[in-house]
Amino acid sequence: EVQLLESGGGLEQPGGSLRLSCAASGFTFSNYAMSWLRQVPGKGLEWISVISDSGGYIKYADSVKGRFTISRDNSKNTLYLQMNSLRVDDTAVYYCAIDGSGWYAGYWGQGTLVTVSS
Amino acid sequence: DIVMTQTPLSSPVTLGQPASISCRSSQSLVHSDGNTYLGWLQQRPGQPPRLLIYKISNRFSGVPDRFGGSGAGTDFTLKISRVEAEDVGVYYCMQATQFPYTFGQGTKLEIK
Numbered sequence: 369e370v371q372l373l374e375s376g377g378g379l380e381q382p383g384g385s386l387r388l389s390c391a392a393s394g395f396t397f398s399n400y401a402m403s404w405l406r407q408v409p410g411k412g413l414e415w416i417s418v419i420s421d422s423g424g425y426i427k428y429a430d431s432v433k434g435r436f437t438i439s440r441d442n443s444k445n446t447l448y449l450q451m452n453s454l455r456v457d458d459t460a461v462y463y464c465a466i467d468g469s470g471w472y473a474g475y476w477g478q479g480t481l482v483t484v485s486s
Numbered sequence: 487d488i489v490m491t492q493t494p495l496s497s498p499v500t501l502g503q504p505a506s507i508s509c510r511s512s513q514s515l516v517h518s519d520g521n522t523y524l525g526w527l528q529q530r531p532g533q534p535p536r537l538l539i540y541k542i543s544n545r546f547s548g549v550p551d552r553f554g555g556s557g558a559g560t561d562f563t564l565k566i567s568r569v570e571a572e573d574v575g576v577y578y579c580m581q582a583t584q585f586p587y588t589f590g591q592g593t594k595l596e597i598k
Contacts, residue, residue, distance in 0.1 A: 476536065
């Protein structure tokens with residue numbers, strides 16, 4: 369069974385940093401691209417970043433470019449999102465998801481809530 | 487960025503009756519590889535989203551066959567042949583043809 373478990377969320381002040389993790393199991397992690405997406409509670413979905421299976425190809429949404437860094441450790445089956453210079457409008461539930469061959473965001477974790485507030 | 491526009495934003499449906507949601511993109515979603523990366527996701531209350539349909543009309547793993555997708559270019563439709571109680575939630579279209587991937591605003595499906 370495919371499982372994705374996000375962690376690392378919490379309350380942080382504006383300008384602060386957080387590192388999110390996404391532990392993957394039930395599939396061959398190193399064979400799949402992975403994405404981070406977010407959702408303000410009660411609002412819509414926003415894709416924020418993708419990393420290829422090897423980590424050699426990365427893309428970001430403009431809203432996080434230069435502040436967030438996606439990475440992965442295939443030996444640990446874990447995806448990361450380093451979030452720096454956090455802003456109040458980064459407050460959201462953050463999800464990791466799997467991108468397959470021809471399909472995107474096929475499996476999602478349960479999400480981790482990030483709250484940025486002073 | 488490609489803007490995805492869904493209609494309606496709310497859809498009250500009678501159990502056992504069909505439902506339909508439309509999604510229009512601001513530009514063609516045909517990729518240079520010839521595929522159209524348009525998907526549909528369902529988000530039940532309190533749950534993460536779940537992929538239902540990819541590449542316009544392909545049902546994802548475990549998705550019941552009462553869900554169907556159609557369309558081409560910039561206009562797409564998700565149809566539920568007979569709505570069941572477990573179908574209540576918000577439905578999103580998503581394009582992955584061009585970065586950044588973008589989503590529609592969501593359509594809330596509720597039972598009359």
